[in-house]
Each structure stands twice: as C-alpha cells, then as structure tokens.
Amino acid sequence: MIALWMRGLVLRRTAGLAAIAVGVAIAVAVLASLGSFLSSAQSSMTARAAAGVAVDWQVQVAKGADPAAVQATTAAAADVTTALPVGFAQSSGLVATSGGTTQTTGPAVVLGIPDGYAAAFPGEIRLLAGSLNGVLIAQQTAANLHVLPGDSVTITLADGSPVAVTIVGVVDIPQANSLFQTVGAPAQSQPSAPPDNVLLLPQGNFAAVASGLGTIHPELLSTQIHVAHSHALAADPAVAFVDITSAAHNLEAALTGTGVVGDNLGAALDAARGDSSYATVLFLFLGLPGAVLAGILTFAIANSGAERRRREQALLRTRGASAQLIGRLVSVEALLVGVVGGVIGLAAAALIGIVTFGSVGFGASALSATLWPIGAVLVGLLIAVGAVVIPAVHDFRTLIVSEARTQLVAQKKPWWMRIWLDVLLLVLSGIVFLLTTQKGYSLVLAPEGVASIQVNYWAFFGPALFWVGGGMLVWRIYEAVLRRGRRGVAGLIRPITGKLSVAASGMMSRQRSVLASGGVMLALALVFAGSTSIFNATYQQQAEVDARLTNGADIAVTEPPGSGVLPTAAAAIAAVPGVRAVEPLQHRFAYVGSDLQDLFGVRASTITQATLLQDAYFQGGTAPQLMTTLGSQPDAILVSAETVSDFQLKVGDLINLRLQDASTNSLVTVPFHYVGVANEFPTAPKDSFFIANASYVAQMTGDNSVSSFLVDTGGQSTDSVATALRTTLGQGPTITAIGAARSAIGSSLTSVDLAGLTRVELGFALVIAAGAGGLLFVLGLAERRRTFAIATVLGANRRQLRGLVLAEAAIVAIGGTLFGAALGWLLSQMLVAVLSGVFDPPPAALALPWPYLIGAGVVAIGAIVAGAIWSARSAHRPAIETLREL
Template identity: 45%
Template structure:
C-alpha cells in the first residue's frame, strides 16, 4: 500500500505461521519495448517489467521455465521475444513513463507457465472474470529494476508496485470447502497482522474456490448417477427378500399352530435373515474396497479414513435394515392380519389386483414431465457463466424430474406387465404357439395365473436394465461431448499457434504434411478486428479444407447445416460469419454490409474492410465462447496485405501426443509458437467446472450395472423356479411330461427377459435424455443426439441372456426330478 514500509511487511509475512518462503517482487509498467534486428525495428505496446530476486526460480520452481540462454539476468518472455524477433544478446529499449527509455541486454528467453496467477491483479472485485496476462513481459534482477524504475516511482508512483510472493506450507483439510475456509481465514489473519500495509491476493483460495465448486457439481452428478444404483440395489434386495414369502408364510402358519407368538415369529424370521445379511454386508464392503482400489487407486474412493469408516457404517446399517425389512416386516404383518387357514391354502382365493400402483406411476410420470417441461421453458442450466466465470446453479426442483420418471416408469411398467398377463392370455398363447405347439394354451394359462410373480420378476429385470442403459448412455454422451469440447478448444488433433502477427513460417505446413501419422494440415489466420468499438477475434479459413482437420458440426451454426453455411461463405468471398452475441448486439440481418477494421501489414494501422453478413456461428475451433468472426482467408489476406497464418490445424492418424512431439523440433524454442494436442486438452477439459472426469465413476457404475443385471436376472428366475417347485411337482404327478414342464420354464424366462429389457431400455433411454437436457450447461456444445455405447449394451444384453438361459437350463433339470421325491422334500 502507498506509504507502507515493504521491508517491515516482508518481515511480518515471513514470521506468520505457515509461511514457508516469501520473496519481494517489484513490478513496473513500461510504455513499450523496442528492438533492432538486422535492418528492421520491432516495437511492442505497453508491458510489464518485473524485478525478481536471484532465488525466485528455485523458491517457486513452477513460475519460470528457461528456453534459451541463461536462467539469470535479463529475461524476455517467449511471446515478447517472438514479437521483437529477439534472442540472447539482443539490446532492448525499455520505454518508461515520463522518462527517456533505457536499454538492457537480453540474457535469456523464458516461458511463464503460470502467467495467469502471476499477473492476476491483487484486490480485484469479487465475481469478476480473470484478466489476461500482459502480452509483453521483461524480467530483470532487482538492481537493474531499481536503476530503471526508481526514478519513475518518484515522479509517477502509480507506475510501480511492490509485491511479496509467499508460499503457504501447512496441512489442509481434504474437503475443498473446509480447505477454502481455512486458507481464507489465514489470509484475513495476515491482513490484520499487516495492519493495512498490504492487500493480500489469495491465489490458493481462488483455486480452492474452484475446487469446492467442482465438488458441489460432483455431488450433483452423484445424485443423478450414483443414487439410482443404490436405489436399484435396495429394490433388488427387497424384491429378492420377498421372493420366498409364500414358503415363509406356510412355515409361520405351522409355528402358529404350535403356539408361536408374533414376537417369536419375528425373531425366527430375523434369525433366518441375520447370517445372510451379515455375510452379504461383509462381502459388499470387501468388494467396495477392491473396486475403489481398481477404479480410483484407493480403497477409500478419495475420502479420509474417518469419512470412509462413516460411509461403511452407514451402508452396513442400511443393508441390514433392508434385509430385516424384507423378511421381518412381512412376518409381523402376516401375524397381525392373516389367519392360519388362509395362509395354509394350497390355492389362494382370486383377488382383484389393485390399480393404485398403475395410477401412482401415471401420476409420477405426469409430474416428472411437467417438472421437466417447466425447467426447459424457463431455461434452467445447472452451470452458468456470468461474466465468463462458470458457477453452479442447482435447482432442486429440476432434480425431481428424473426421480419421478424412475418411480413412475417402475410402477407403471409393473402394472402394464401384470395387466397384459391377466387380460392377454389369448395373445400370449398365440405368441407361444410357434415354440411350444399345442402346449401354448396351457402354458399361457399358467403364466396368467402367476401374473404377480412374473410381473415382479420382469420389473426387477427392467430396473436393472434401465440403470445400465441410463448410466452408460449418459456417460458415453458426456465423454463424447468432452472430446468435442477438447477438439473445439484445441482446434484439431494437434494445433500449432503463435501470437505473432508475422505468423508461422510459410513452409511449415508442407513440412508437417510429410511427417508420419499426419493426415492433413490446414493453416488458419487469427487476427484481431474491431466491430464498432468492440475488439474481437477473426479467423480466416478456407471453407473447402477446414472440415478435413477440424470438426464441423451442424450445432456450430444456426440457420442451416455446417455444409450449407460454409458453402455460403465460399460463394461470397467477402462474406463473414458472425457470433450470436454480435448479431444480437448489432441487430444484424442476413445480407447486411459490415465494415470491420483490420490491421494492415503495410502501415500497421487499422483500416475499415467491407464484409457481408452471410451466417451465424455459435462455436468454432480455437474460438472464444462469446464474440468472434469467421471469414474467407484469401479475402482477408488480400485486404490486409498479409496471408500469414497464426495457426496450423493438424488431423492425425497416429496418437496426437506422438505427432505433437514430432512437430515441436520443426519450431525453434524462441519462435513463440505453441504446440498442443487434443489428448492433453481433454485432460484439461475434464478438470474444469463444466466437465468433471467421470472415467472412474463410469467404470464403477458400468461394472455394477452388468453385475446387477446378470444377478437380478439369474436370482429372480432361480428363486421363481425354486418357489414353484411344488407346482411343478404337482403337474408332474398329474401326468405332465418333462417336455411340457421345460417349455413352461423356458417360456416364463423368455417373457421375463423380453418384458424387462423392453421396459428397461425405454426407461433408461428416457432417463438419460432427461438428465442430459437438465445438465445442458455441462455440454459445450450441447449434444445433437444421445451417444449410445453399442458395444457395452450388446455385451450387457448377451450377459443377461446367457444368464437367463443358464438358469432356465438348470431349472429344466430341477423340474424333471421325480415328483414324489420333490413333494416329500417339501
């Protein structure tokens, strides 16, 4: 702060608890840099001159990366060196506010990997977007800086600034929110200790703030993706627990005849289920640790030991409670409401089924549709970016849409299967006739009689299938759009870019095309243009070849397909594609003439160039997300006097990272050019707020979905056959042949699988569609269609069918056993 003693502030900062290192950094503003190379003189605009101590690079090793020359002395940033055509030994004239320029000799060229945080202004207003680092940066030793800018500080104090860069070395809580609060509190304590002598710029808190927002978004994804898995597992537990209810009722009726009280019945049921529940819970915990270790590299899924223990205890309690509810509650209910005679009846009285589940399912679907429609109508987005800063905007009401869809689809699906079995006996008989022949009528009648059990089994299979479909489709769509986002940001598989107006070497494209693994290489101009007083990015392309290296999706344009819009640009040499924001701000209409100011290569001044508005562009490779222009490269080159390309987009057949490593030697270290690949960009994309890496969660969920699908199918069919052994034995005793019994088993298995898969696929696709639309802000650009992982779905289908076939084959062997032995055992 003005008037404060920097030395005293430095001593107080170094003595603050948790500060590992603190060094002074002096900052001065230059009016411009000038260098003579050969017969030409290069001049830059305003920039920043930093005075850094000798130990700065070793204390903060990630801030400065040497490229050419020495690592000490006067250092030029890579971009500034490219602008000045400077290298080690070049004399640079430094413009000073209010004073004559001074000269320094360059000792080295460096890269500043963390320039965004290094030059982020201290005391910026909260909520503002991040400011771009300066284009021109010169680093000098502290004595040189004092020689250059001490006179400036005396006449213009606002042109200089003293900063103290400190490193915090304390253990932080693993929770991003708690760590953010901890770091924020320490910064406030430091400000209080400095007593107004300095303003604290908290870069660590800014990073933790983004991390805690990412954590909130991850929690939201957990609610939408992981909670259904827990619900499916709970539903499967309850359904399987109820599968042997008839046997338990008869056993409890015998105990009641012998004088057992309701408490004893409940205790007996609990004693039956307790060993199974405890063993299942233990196996589940062991499996969870193994899955976490395989998917995330840690058995605790990234949680602390205390958090992991708490989750294990909670899941164990829920698992035991579900098992008890599946067995003990029906026992208590039967003891209170049913009679021994009714329970022991071999043939149950015909009861009209309740229509309440069907009505509830229809109401839930209607409410879910209304919530979804309301969310779309008001334009809700889970991720918003006011002023370019992505933030989370969670609307809990919108989250009810997929939940209600789940509940409604399950209830209504079960009711429809039950209704079809009760009233569609004739249709079912005709459908079975081809496979079972004259037995179709008898089998259809038997299946109709067992409508409740078969409907329950089909519902369990449908829920497991719906979970597999919804999870896999969402994850596939998410990863596909993350790839599109990475390609948009990077431009192509591999991109070479330079900020210099002189562009890349003209022969670079031909050299790159000769490299192994390169399919195509297309140059692209990147200029800065004025639309009115608004400075925007302008991209000069060849409409005929841009699609060979960069994705051209119809979603990138409005008013027509990508091919149609690019053909319009090709047919109109002076045409220009304008971003939606610019069209809205300037109220443009197709065919309007626009005068855009571009810098001429002849006099380096901006001159008005006429263009004609021919289309609207939403997204474009390497372009920002707000305002930009796309024009014909040949027309831009002709009107500006320069055809220099600032980017080279490369499509590869080999891995992009290997091609990028082959391209870098073609460029000098001081060229100012940057080589990026889509794989590295995808990793960066998946670490941001609007895209979290779902690969680990996907592996867990997709594996669990296959396991649930096969387990649900196998257990439901196996328990159904075991529960009806008495029925099969009675039929055999009455003269039914083994072929007829086998046909009945296979027919029931086929019905359960077909009904479950049809309902599950429909429900899963609908849930995935709703979730993708609710999370529209996650996808940039939004997907045109859902991405269906065909390979995974086919593998899941094959696993489910094979499991059902295996269970049915074993079931046919079971029902072929002698009826007398089976009845005696029952």
Template identity: 25%
Template sequence: MIQMVLRKMANNRWLQLCLLAGLVVTVALVSSIPVYTDAVLQRMLVKDLELLQTDDNVYPGSLWSRVYVRDEDDPAKAVRSIAAIDAYATEAGERLPVPVVHYVRERESVQFAAVPAAEGGADPTVDRFAKLGAIEGLETNAKLVDGRWPDPAAAANGVYEAVVFGNALNKLRMVLGNEFHMVLRNQPGPVTADGKPIVVKAVGVVEQASERDLFIYGGNTARYDNVFLLPFDTYVASFGGADQPLRPLTATWYYAVDHTELTLDNVRQYMRVGADLERFMTPLFETHAVNNAAGTTIVSYFDREEQLRKLLWALNVPVLIMLGVFLFMVSNLLVNRQKTEISVLRSRGASRLQIVLSYATEGVILGAVALAVGPPLALGLTTWLGASNGFLTFVQRAALDVRLDAEVYRYASYAVGASFLMTMIPAAIAARATIVERKREQSRASKRPLWQTIGLDLILIAVSLYVYSDFERQMSRAVSLGAAGQQVAVDPLLFFVPALFMAGFGLLLLRIYPWGIRLLYWSGRKWWPPSLFSILLDIGRGGARYHYLMIFLVLTVGIGMYSASAARTMNQNLEDSIRYAIGADLRLTTRWENNAPPPTMGGAPVPQAASADEAPPIVQYIEPPFAPYESLPGVESVAKVFVKKDAFMESQTTNGAVQLYGIETDRFGRTAWFRNGLLQHHFNEYLNLIAETPSAVLVSRTLAEQRSVGVGDTLSVRWGSREPALFTVYGVVDYFPSFSPLPEKDAPVMTDGTPVAPMMIVGNLSYIQNRIALEPYEVWMKLEPDASRQEVFDAIRERGLPIMNANDTRERLLRMKNDPYQLSINGVMTLGFLISVLISFIGFLLYWILSMQGRAMQFGLFRAIGMSFRSLLGLLAVEQLLTTAAALVFGIGTGVLACRLFVPLFRLAFEPSAQVPPFRVLIEAADMIGLGALVCVMILAGFAALGWIVSRIQMHQALKLGED
C-alpha cells in the same frame, strides 16, 4: 430359537447366499461413497494446487505477510508491534499442519540516497537510491558468486557491510568495495548514529541457490535490485529500535510449506493459520497485506467439495434404489417360501414377536458378515473406479489414496441397518397370519397390489415430469440470459429424478401389460393349446407373482441404459467442444520476422505515422519455411490457417466486422476436425465448392441473416489500412472449425434487441495473400493416432522452429478426463451399469429357480395328465418370453425414454448459451447390443436351469407333496 434359525438358514443356503451377496454389495457400495469421495476430493485438491503452479507459475505452499510503517506512525509503537508479530508468527508456524520448508523474516528501511563516501570510488554524478534490508537465513540459503560475506563486527566502526544481488551492481552503477553515505530525503547531510555518518559497503554478490529454491518468495530477486542486504542480527540491533536513526519501512514474514502434504484433514487448519495471522496484524498496522498463494484455489475447492459430495450421493441413489428393490424381492421370496411354516408356528403358540425375532436373528447374522466384508470390498471398488477414463473405459492411472476410517464403518452400519429393515418388512407382514388365514389366502384370488390401489406409478411419473418441466424452464432462462458456468457442475436431481420416472413408468407398463395379455388370450382362445391357458390366464388376471421380477428387471435395465447414455453424452459433448474449439490435434502460433518498430513500455509495438493525416506504416512480414512442419515425426497432415479476427466486410447494402479465415482447402479438409451432421452436406463438399474459384468464399449463417448476404453476392474485405479484395459468396455454413457463432455476453444488440453474433468469411489463402497482404498464419496439425506429443515437441525444439504458442487437443482432453467431476461420473455410472447387469442376472436366476421349486406340484400334474417333457419346456419358454423378455424390453424402452427426456437437461452443466457444437444425446449401439446380449444370456441360462429342475421332478413325489 438360534438353533432353529441356523438350521433354517442351512436348509435355504442358496437363497441365503443370494441375500448375503445383495447385502454385501449394498454395504460395499454405500461404504465406497465416503471412501471414493474423500479420495477424489484429495486428488482434486492436489490437481488444483498443481494447476496453480503450472498455469500461473505460483508456488502453492507460499504464505506471505507484510506490514508497512507510515510516516505518521509512532516509531516506538511500530517497533513493539513488529516484535509482537515476530513472536506470534513463530508460534503460528508451529501450528501449520504441514512441514515448513522455509520460515523467513525480512526487514527493509526507507529509501535513501546513496552518496559515494570517498573520491575515486563510484561516480558521484550518478543519482542512486537504495534501501537497507535484511533476510534472515540468507547466508545459509543463498549462493555467494563474488566477494565475501559481510563481517558483522565492521558495524562497530560505522561501516555496514552488505551483499547484493547481481542486478544491483548495474542498477546502482557500482562495484564491490564502494562505500556510500546514507542521505535521507529532506535532510541536509548523511544519516548519523552516535554522531558518525552511517556508511554502507557492498562486499559480496549472491544469487539463489537454484531456480527451484523456495527461500526467496516467488523466486523473484528483482525486487532487491536496490537493496543492500545486511546480516539480519546486525540490522535488528542497529535499526530495529524506536530510537534508531533509520526508521523501518516494511517487515515481512514468509512461510514456504510442503503443499503436497495438504489433505482433507488439515487443509482447513492451514487456511485458519493464515486467517489468524491477518486477524492479529489488523489492529497493529492499518497498512498490511497477507497473501496465501493457494487461498483462492482452496476456497473454490471448498465449494466444489460440497457440490461433489452431493453429486456422488445423487449418482449412487438410483443404484441404491435398485439394490433395495433386490433385497426386498429376495426377502419376499424367502418369506413367501416359509409362510406355511410361519402360520404353523403361530397356530402352535408362537407369538408374532418370536417369529419376527427369529428373522431378526437371521438378519443380524447376515448383517454382521456384510459389515465385515463390505468395507474392505469398498476399497477395491474405489481403487477400480479411480482407473476409469470414460464410461466402461479404464487406464493405468495413479491409484487413489484410499483408507478405511470410522466414517466408512458408520456408513456401512447405516447400510446394514437400512437393509435389515428392508428385509424385515416381509417377515413382519407374514407373521400376522395364522394357519387358517394362510389357507384362506391360498384359496382366494390374489388381491390387487397396493401400488395399483394408491396409484404409485402415476404419482412417480407426475413428480418426475414436474421436476423435468422445472429443469426445462431453468435451461430456457439460462440460454436467454447467456448464463455460463466455469466448470461442469451437474445438478444431483438429474440422476435421482430419472430413477423415479423409470420406476413410475415401469409400474405403469405393468398396470397395462395384463390387458395386452388378455387381448392376446381372447384373440386366440379357440386355438391355444391347453398348456398355455394357465400362463395366459395367470398373467392376464394380474400375475401378482411376476410383479416383483418384472419391475426389478425394468428398473435395473432402465438404470443401466440411463447410466450409459448420460455418461457417454457428457463425455462426448465435452470432447467435441474441446476438439471444435481448437480445430485440429495441434494448433501452433509461429513467429514471423517483420519490420515493426520495437515494443513500447506497454509491451505492444505501436507504428507511428509521419503526421496526423497519414495512416500508420504497413508492417511487412517474412514467411518462415513451412516444409519442416510437414516432416515432423508422427504428423499425418499439416495446414496453413490464416485467422484475422478484426477484418471488415462491405457489400452494396451493408458492412460490418467479420472474422476472416484463409485456408488451403485440400490440406484443411485433411487436417481439421469437424463433427458429422453439423451441416446439411458433408463438410468437404463445402470446401470443394470454393476450391476451384480463387475469389469464392463461404460465409457464416450469422453473416447471411444479420447482414442479408446470400449466395452470389459480392463482398469487399480488408483489415487495417490494407487494400480491399473482392469475393463472391458460394455457400453458407452454420459452423466451421474453431468458429463460434454464438453471441458473447457483452455483445452489442441490433435494432430488434437481438445480440450481434460473430460473423465469418472463409476464403482461399493464396488469394487473400496475393490481393490483401501476407501476414502470419497458424499451423494446424493432424497427428497419427499413436503419435507421441513429446517426440513432436522435441523435434520442434531440435529444428529451432519459431513457436510462440501451442494448443494441444490431447492435453486439454486429459485435463478434462482427470477432472474430479468427470472421474466421479464415469466411475460411479460405470459401477452402476455393471451392478445393474450383475443384479439383474442374479435376481432373474434366483426368482425363476425358486418359482420352479414352488410349482413342483403344478408341473407334476401337467405330466400326470399327459403333457410331454418337450411341451412343458415350451410352456416355460413362452412364460419367460411373456415375463422376462417383456420386462427387459420394457426396461430398455423405459431407459431410452428417460434418456430422451432427461439427458438433454445436462446442457445446464455445459454452458447452454455457449455450447458449440450443439449438444447431442448419445445412445450407443454398443450399449443396446450389450443389453440385448444380456437378455439372450439370461433367457438361455434361465431356460437351461429351469429345464434341469423340471427334468428332476418326479411325478409321484410332486403329487405326494400336494397331498401333504
């Protein structure tokens, strides 16, 4: 049997190679799911921790815990508990799965009054309050900047030498060498040990070894401004016992670990150590604290990990369905070609089991090769996917951390097993027929396909439309409730259900298509040449042999279209939201000199009025030079944009709070970003409308509708205690750069229950400055396409321009494109699109080549009755147009319809109640052109291959084959 299988595979080597190619691609794709998932999740973990450090200025590898000893706590029990935690914390540090950079123990006493021990030292009239403390390892991890390190032996004489951080000298009004008695609250005299007063003496000043040093938790030494730091062993020996005169107040344990070593394999163990430490402390001290700096980030990471795994599976399901159809089609072609051979074997005594086992042996051989080649190929696919920066866009990016492990081969085994079963189905069905049944089947008309009998097309369409309606209800509810997510989280069904819809709709078209061919045949039956009758009749009567090819092409092309549209739509809408929210390539907030009073303890300057009846004094500002911004390198245009969020508008009939924008129309039009199609006319036409008249303004649609303001109305606008200015409405706009017309969550409601939406007025900057006030404006910049942000910011620093804040569109876009969800969607959908193109081409050529080989007798008969070679080629061209071209057109149409129906549902992932500018579906012409080019290439290549095959058919051999 094995010898027979090998010979059969050799005789059908091209078909076997195509089947093997499909198997390898399937195994590689399935294997890439765990590889890519783990790689993206690892990158997501690293990026989340990096953002925690850059955005919040928190070192992610900090694990800090502290206990507090209360006045009512038993000192002896507290000391024993601290010793127990010491032992447990040391053991816990050994269980941390990442390298420990620092393990630090700290102690602090209760606060005492530091009274000068001798005359002529520190000023005795100054009240000083300080603590005694100790940091283990301070001598080897801090830098001595003045004085010397303490001598532990001095404690035997009753003088405890200590070091302090620099600010402590100022806060405690002392110099090195001053000695102080410790005096506790509610005690008449100094604290004593063995009858001697406890004296502390600062002998040195220390500071952090470097700004990047992790030894001090959080890098903040300000909390030691009133702490005398003793050697750790001295502190524990002198004040660590239950009978010591100075009761401990706090004990701290701090780990600084190398967070870059956190991986998917050890991050849960890292979190478990922190949780175990807190669990151990809880029964020992009622007042305690444990802070894992990365804890919240990692917990949210676990939630995103689960969502991402679901998303990646959903992204790959349509492609897996397509590959399954391809494998089934190729297996069916292989078995159909060998049905006569199978029936002969059955008639000569072979059992069904033996025949199925022969095909199973063939499948095992191919599966073993696919299992060996697929996983390594998955690594290459994953590395390639990691470079995606958009749909069909790739950049030089740090490679994903990929590896092969047992899970990858487990997934590969599942893929091989599923593919094996898929390829065995046609063989098991064919093995039932004997030679008599085979001849009877060939002599009878084709039976109606099973999918038409059970109405599979209608079932798939009904299921997909039901899920579609459910998504529509979710989206309507989200908009009405003002629901908003914090990140892009796409429901996996948005990728799976469209594949069902495209399959069902494609099958429906195939159900209807033969009727169209029959109509075509009937309309021209008096004029069609005889050569076309066989094709039109065959397709019109059902054309069963074309079904696999046509549904396969419909599905692959449709999935390709949907993948392209979904990926481009998500990318473009995210990019539009970021660009619109910022308004320009670079948006700078500058510092203006002013006469405002200094800030209060709360941080904000509060101008004080002379009396209760007087308004606060008006702050006067000095405008900094604007010309230096125009000459920055890489800057194409610059605009002054005044934004007042708390302005107030009054008209003859109404009033209300508004956002006031002051612009220079010409500069603003050349600088700001605005998407075409948001307004009835081009954006610049509205700017030109108010350019000639200083008092002309544009108002938002929300202001016009909520306050009944129209073109020609006069408005009075002011803010604070400034004098108002009069404006005339020249136009109404729905959108304006950086302005969101959508209500906020906590917005007040009007009498009809509608939330009050933000309202806006846009006027000329010079008129606002002259009539109301000169106040700080923002600087908006449009940069040249290849401008370096680094050069711009370097030039700003060199020129000393007073920048307080900067919003960079490119930086936000890069962060968006590096988000794991975007990486997954762009990478996997790019792969799905390219696999669709590749499999379509392979499946097309394979089908037609095998079809032509199986119809050699038919073509020989056509030549024998006098049909010319040119007429035969014309026959083949018409057949391809009526099948292949029609299937590709159906596929493009099905894909476009699926895009129109399902891609708008991606608004659920983009905060549907806060999507500005409005969500839009993109179907790029480039993708349509690409698929059109694919159609042309496939038809031309197929036509050339078929012509070559037909030209090699010998009429006498074809007829002899028919006799056999």
C-alpha cells in the same frame, strides 16, 4: 427356540438366505464403493484445483509499508515455498514505431518482475516468441503496437516522461484475471476485465520507471509479494479450503496491517469445494439407483420365498407361537442376513476401491470415511428388515392361518396402481424437467478466474421421478398385458409352448406379479446400466471434444508471432510419418467498432480434414452447411452470438472490420458479410471471435502468413508424431499434442476420471441385471416346482415343461429388455439435458457405447435363459417324489 430356528434356517434354507444376503451385500457394496470413488475423486479435485493456480497468494503491500519486510514475513510463514516481490506501475500509454508508422495505446500496466519469477510461477507467463530474459510484452499489446522481439517500445509515464525499452519476448498471461485483481476487494468490485496493455520489465528496467513515477505519482506504484504455497493439502477440498484460508488469515495477522492476502489458492479450493458437493450429489445420483435396485432385488428374492414363509408361519401359529415369538424369529433372520450381507458388501467395496480407485478408505475425510461404511451397512440392515420382517409382520396381522397356508393368495391391484401414482410421478417428472432445463446450468467464471459450476439441485428430481414412475409404469403394463391380454400372450409364446400356449398364458396371468417384478427389475437394471454408460460415454466424448477445441486438433503446430510462415509450410508437416492431414489456420486481431477480437482465417472446404466441427458449435446451420456457405462466399464471416446481439446483426448484413495491413502496418477496413453464428471453434477463445476465409483475409491485408497448423493423426500416436514434428521443425514453432489439453481443461469437476466409477457402476448393473433376470427367476420357479410335478403326472413331456419355463423367460426377457431400452434412452436424454452444465461444450448427440449396451443385454438375457434352463432341469426330478412331499 431361536437358536434352533436359526440352525434350521441355515441348514435347510441356505440358498434362500444366501440370496437375500447377496442382495443386501450388493446394496452395501454400491454405496460403499461410491464412498471410495468420492474419496479418490475429491482428492483429485483438490490436486487439480491447486495445480491450476499459478500464484497461490498475492500479498498486496500496504501503502507506506516496507515491501522487503512484508516479503520476509511472508517467506517465513508456514508452508510458503517461494515469496517474490512484483512491482505494479500504471502508465499513461505505450508508443511504438514500426514500418514508418507510430502506434499508441491507452493506459498500460507495467509490471516489475524479479529474476527467476517465470521459473517460480510457471503458470503465470507463457512465452510465445523470443526469450524470457528481458522486457516482455503481452500478446495483445504486441498486436496493438505491431511490435516483435527486438523492437523498441516507449512507456509514457503520468508526467509525460518517456522510458524506452527493447522487447525481447512476446508472452501470454493465462491467469490475467487473477494477476490484475484488486486484492482484498469484494467480487463485485473486481475489474470486469484485465488491462489491454501490459508490459513486464526486469527489476532493473522497472526501477527506472518506479523512480520516475514515485516522486510525482506514488499512488500509481504498488508492490505485491507473489507466493507459492505447499500443495501438500488435505484430500477433501472443503478441508483443504479451511486449512489454506486459515493460513492466509494467519499470515495477514502476522503482517499486522502491512499487507493484505489475495488468496487465489483458497478461491480455487472454494470452487473445488462447491464442485465437490455437486460431484457428491451427482455421483450419488448416478450410483444410487444401483443401491435401490439391489434393495428391490433383495425384496423380490425374499418375496419369492413368501409362500414358504407363510406356510411356516402358519405352522408356528397352529403350534401356538405368539406374535412376539414370530417377530423375534424373523428379526433374528433379518439381522443375520443384514450383518452377513453388510460384511460381504463392505469387503467387496474395499476390494473394488483398491483395485479400481486405488483408494482403501471410504471417504476423503475421517468423518466421511466413517459415515460412508456405517451408512451403507445401516441401509443394508434396513433392506434386510424391510425384506424379511415387514412382510412377515404384515402377514401375521392380515392373514388367517388357512389363508396363509394357501399357495396363491388372491392378487389385488397394488394401492399405487389404483391411484395412478406411476402416471402422476411421470407427469411431475416432466414438469420438474421442463422447469429446471429452462433455467439450465452454466459454467461461470469466478472473479479469480476459477471455473466452477452453478447447480440447481432440484433438477435431479426430474430424472429420479422418471426412474421411479417409469419402473411403476412397466409394472402396470405387465400387469395389464398378462391379465387382459392372455390371448395375445398365448399367440406370442405359441412358438415355444405349442398347444399349451393358452394354458401357459393362463399360468402367467396368475403369476403376473412374479413375472412383472422380474421384468421391472430387468428393465430398471438395464435402465441403470444404459443411462449410466450413455452418460459416462457422453461425458468422455465431450471431454474429448473440449480437449480438441482447446488444442485445435490431434496436434497443433503454433508458429511464433511475426514468423511469417506461409501455408506452403504444411507440406513439411504432412511429410512426417503418422500425419494424415494438415490444415493452416490464420490468427489475426480485428477491430469491430472499438472492440478487439480474434479472427481466424480458415480454408472452409478442407478444414474438417484436420479437425472436428460439430453442429453444436454453430447457429444458423449445421457445421457442413456453414462451411459450404463460407467457402462459396469469399467475404462471408461467422460471428459470435454476443457480437450478433451487440450489433443487432441479421444474416447478410455488412460488417466492416479493421485489420492490420502487412505492407503499411496500419489498420485497413475490410468488408465482410455475416452468414452465421460460431459459438465454438478449434483454438478459439470462449468469448468473442470471427471465422472468415483465409484467402480473402490474405487478399485484403496482403498477409498470407499462418499462425498455426492443425494436424490430424487419426487419433493415433499423437505423442510420437508430435516428437517427430519437433525434430523436423526445430525450435521455432510450439507443438502441442491433444493429451496435454485433456489434462488442462474445464472445472475441477471435469478433472474427475469417471472411468473407474463407470467400470464399477456398470459391473454392478450387470450383476443386478443378471440377478434380476436369473436369480429371481430361478428362485421363483423353484417355488413352483409343484406345478411341474403335477403337469408331469398329467402327461406333460420334457419339451412341454421346458416350453412353459422358456415362455416365462421370454416374457421377462423381451419385456424387460424392450422397456429397459426405451426407458434407458429417455432417461439418458433427460440426464444429459439436465446435467448439460457438466458438459462443455454441450453434446450435439448422446454417445452410445454399443458394445457395452449389447453386452449388458446379452448378459441379462443369458442369465434369464440359464435360470430358465436350470429351472426346467429341476423339474425333471421324478414328479411322484415331489408330489409325495406336498
């Protein structure tokens, strides 16, 4: 019996079964594709986290232990590729004399670095001026002492004895937080900031310092072994973290108390592990609506054949079929579509994974690679059972045979509509949204200097509830309009249906649940497509903004410290083909009170020709307003919010900064007036800085030199223009194109390339939108062919029949598109607000990918129109044939 029934189903209801299987396949493919994406995303997060660590392990040699033995043990550990000793010495201060004045710093840290250190750990030291072969001085220390390569600096030891050295290079230490950590101390005991004054000596010079210091104050001397570990790590950051932490513990055990491992790589992977968990939830959150929609689509497809199923069921019952038999028949049907859909879905996901993410597996670890596909297929089976078995069982329990044979079962309001669940969900969504956005997110800096994200997972509930509640509200509106607004609907469709508009609106009123489901599906599919694309476009936009902030412009030409390059040098840069605009930028250090902060001197009227200033960078006015204010008031200054808070500043307040005077090399007091807040600025650090007029700074300090030039190429050919600039300008300045910054910003989460996920999600969204509009419509109308047959024998002509179909298509298309656009826009606002922590800096406005949005709408409406036309044509079959079959 079951085999016979199945054979009949496969032969006679092929299209209906295939449509349900396709719905299941889409749901399975969405979920499994997310697994593929996460697999590749996690892998890139691990690689990114590892690549960002300059020194993987810092092994602190215990007091009294032999550094050479510790180095040997460390070097012998598995997967250790390099192990070099670094000496640390505390000095009382540094002294330098230049231009007839003497500068003295507070306590300084002197490092002893072996030959080849800079090459072995390229991320630790960045040369700004001079050479790496000799004594190096940190940029800020050089500014404090007013020294340049070639100048002499005296190190004052604890007993007052001096050690003189000659500077050969000025360097930046990008990961100073990690370098100067207290190895083995808990996070709360770590120093709040790295030392202000740092000198790096070759081993020979350091030996002189160490010998002078070691006899009197050995406690001020220490040694670390800096380690480069193999970065051939497990793809899943959580697994890689466990591996690397175990290896660090293993080394500590091997060192038997002679050394403590500072596990920078482990810390980075720990942050990546947290980011990975967040990414899993985030991307599931972004992708899950696709699976839910595919499930709803499957339900709707199955429901479009509900009348036929009821009649078949009624026939079976009148022939004496038991509840168990009917249950078995529908269960086998569900199993068939579930398994077929699951297999197709997994195959599609595997193909998508290979093509889009370059990933064959469905997870980064063996466990997740197993769980993802199994979970996806189980969800597919659940959808199939929900779509096929549950309605059949429900009908069996609630309908008597005569009712089951009717064409149009009386429509009652769904239970959720009666209790206003949709409104309740929207209100809840608003409350959750307000509560969670007030707390917000922030990028926080771990003690080891690894950026990671703090997450409030509850925030996901706001958009989720909005999505569900919004969909239900659209259903309610459809229901109300089609039930009570028949005259209005008739007026709306009159251009299509002519004299039949009232009859057509009446038909639509009776078919309102089918039309509402089509409209809601279309709206939600467009919401999914719209919100995903807007989120992703905004994500890309902000990544670009971040890159632009970091690099300053398309290309940054950074002059070496003390080079004295004047603004007129911009002409040589502007002459290079491809350069559209050049803007000189001063960079100085200024004291406010005892704090040393960066000060940028700009040409307020022209700076936006070479770089982008967003309103979100500033407070107290828009970017153009504040640049106008700055330009019109020579002593105006923009200050960080932190400084405003520290010094209780109000707009118009006087701020006296101490800047270095070019002629005397001494600090002079320069008065400024506070006009606004700058949170971000191209090339500026993320903490505190000032923005002032370059001409005023030059006038007051006698120094018109430029630190860097911001170069705009219109975003075109930045790499080739950068190469041309290198050829033109020679070896002096450092030239960086924005591409380099794109790959070196933010947390490991932002290293995830969303392009693949975007393509996949948008592809699914289009398929679902088209399916919602077209397939559902076609299947629904196929069930109603009878109506058209009767209408034909009653005299309706082809044009009138086509009008009836197109009117329904119009109601689904217009309502679905309008509601989809409105809900999509609101949900995008919500998503971006809720996930603002992912964006750095927060977006000033949403990025709207218009071509895609318009394309999605066109595809969805096109699918509906195609479905309607197909349906109208199907009605052209000789009516009498159709009626004879009834």
